[in-house]
Amino acid sequence: GESVGLHLPTLSVQEGDNSIINCAYSNSASDYFIWYKQESGKGPQFIIDIRSNMDKRQGQRVTVLLNKTVKHLSLQIAATQPGDSAVYFCAELQGAQKLVFGQGTRLTINP
């Protein structure tokens, strides 16, 4: 079946560097994607979203890029901080009411 997946399960970056977390999706009809951050022992927290009619969307220190040609989504975090350590999930809207989550990427910040 179609699903949302992630390229890498773990990512380590130096504090202050930029982080890029990738996500592949297989449903070309999907028109809405969300990135969530999940800290240890907590529920996921909304970061940023993007619709399929956009290629890029920016938030505070975060940017989401959408490449519909290769069905690829990425989350860029600028000047990574220790508080950015978490698991990051991409999610895809399938149908009218359902979000389908990917496996997640664990981001670790090295001092």
Add this chain to the structure above:
Amino acid sequence: NAGVTQTPKFRILKIGQSMTLQCTQDMNHNYMYWYRQDPGMGLKLIYYSVGAGITDKGEVPNGYNVSRSTTEDFPLRLELAAPSQTSVYFCAVAEFLYEQYFGPGTRLTVT
């Protein structure tokens, strides 16, 4: 304003026992969701509700039941607990479908 509240935080069940996971919101949002998250994995949708009196199955509904008699409450019922139901359960709410707010989760172990 507590947002989304889940009880209990932790629970250990024996095989065949039953229990209800509680989810309560004070955000007056119509959409409510139950997800399960297995170790190292993303979230899978169990059931959802678009308003009081309306519920529908998600991706993995077998072994669970829900009800939605009020806007505030969306309990999840396990009738005959099985080891495969060992997981962390998250309740989420949304005013619109997209930006879901998650509760802190219930960690359930079935032995």
